[in-house]
Amino acid sequence: MEDPRGNMEHQPPPSLWPIGFAVGIVCLLVGLIVSWVAAAVGAAIAAVFGFLWARDVVAASRRERPAVPVETDGAPPSARPLPADEGPPAMPEAEPAERFPRSVFLEASTLGLGALIGAIVTLPVLGFAVLPAFLKQGHKDVDLGPIENFPEGQYVVATFVSDAKQGYISRRSAFIRNNGMADGKPSFTCISNRCVHLGCPVQPGGPVFDSKKKEVSSSGHGPVELIPALPAAGFICPCHGGAYDQEGNRIAGPPVRALNRFEFLIKDGHLILAGMYSVSSVSGTGATARIHKYQLAGPGQHIDGPEAWLYPVQPPH
């Protein structure tokens, strides 16, 4: 049985099942994007071929297990002389000596104390490395200035510093549209400019009137830039071609939902942006729009449908 090259005995027998299995997986993955039927067919193919493959492997490993010869103390005289590295050892290994309770105690206490000291040193350091990423998160309200700066029915690109302590690195943009009054209250559409595919800044699909730029000083947050825009074609992401309509609904490209929005409130006649939330879709427009609102999720994460089951818990935003 020994192959002259000597390296065959650890290889499983050649088999075509893995190829079918791989085809099934590919079909399943493509189906996830294209259609559920294709995904189901792919899953079935993968399951069948995976089962056949597993059966082959199990059968092969059963076959390979050599029969263990019954060991006898004295070899029959007709048998060939055993090589020195086979057969029973000439000098049997010593029985493990009896261990004394004291040595067991010392060993256990050394290990235990070592582990305790290690934990005392390691855990705070690990916590310092990991916890700040999840604690003390949360938004700060941003004052965008008097609502008179937002003409009714027109989009304005507002650029602001969302956390004064962090400075320019926390600069964010939002598309703000004054929808006029709804039920006697001012209504605004406040869309975040971060693409919900992978977080690039989406741009208005239409002219941006840089010459009409307005700077508004805002309490504690530095100046806010307001630039009127006419996103006739909605919003478009330069990175991977995601496209949204004027309400932020996805109309093309890889994004999985509609653009995030800001909560807003009016205080002393100023428009204040509060926390963000995620939106699956918006039906209707402007003040009468019906917004399907969800807890804020990261870009690329589904918030509705079965894919949302993949993201059951969100870290604090």
Added chain:
Amino acid sequence: MASKSDRRQHLERAATYPIDWLEERSGLIGGLRYFLFRKVPGDTNWFHTLGSATLTAFLVQLATGVILAMYYKPDPNSAHASIEHITHDVTLGWLVRGMHKWGASVFIILLFLHMGRVFLFGAYKYPRELNWIVGVLLLATALFEGLTGYLLPWDQTSYWATVVAININGTAPFVGPFLASLLRGGAEIGPDTLARFYSLHMLLVPGALIGLITLHLYLVVRLGVTSPPWSDEAAGEGPPEPTKPARAGLVRPRARTAVRGRPTE
């Protein structure tokens, strides 16, 4: 004549004395010999140098990176300015930064070529499976090193590429959102993210790479060089056994222990 040869002997003894002194106390020379000298089949070719080429590229990254760290400032307000300073003001800064920047691509490309060589030569087979696994871990760690390094120039390209990369991590099922927060050091990219990536890039990930490379080399030294598929020559550890046909590829550990452990009757 005799006196000259005496002096020569004297000189030789004086020259070898420090080496002997070191060897007697540390065994380093023997260790170095064990590490560097091993049986290599006669019909290897240039493809067998890809591993050492990758290692060399990594050492270049290590050396240039240490020097760049002397001038770089991992702070959002001065990071890009310090990169400009290195490139335009510091003597030979453009060269060292260029070596580090382009060397990063060379390192990754050589990694893949080395991996391809190992795959096509079947050098991942028994008993080297573990070394293949360590190599795959090395590949992933090296790619992570590339990801963390990409943010450091702190320009538009590196910022938005990192936003996209972190958000791709965020779409991993279940753990993705937490992974993304962990990478950013918070819910949003902020001042901490740059310092975090800098620390990962120059301390944690290189440390992991060095550890994995050590393990990788240990396994290479232990198991020896694979013969090419067309070779009839044995390779690997241990002396060839004259009574048995030469084994291409390797001499298995079982055979080696048999040679070493045979009692003298």
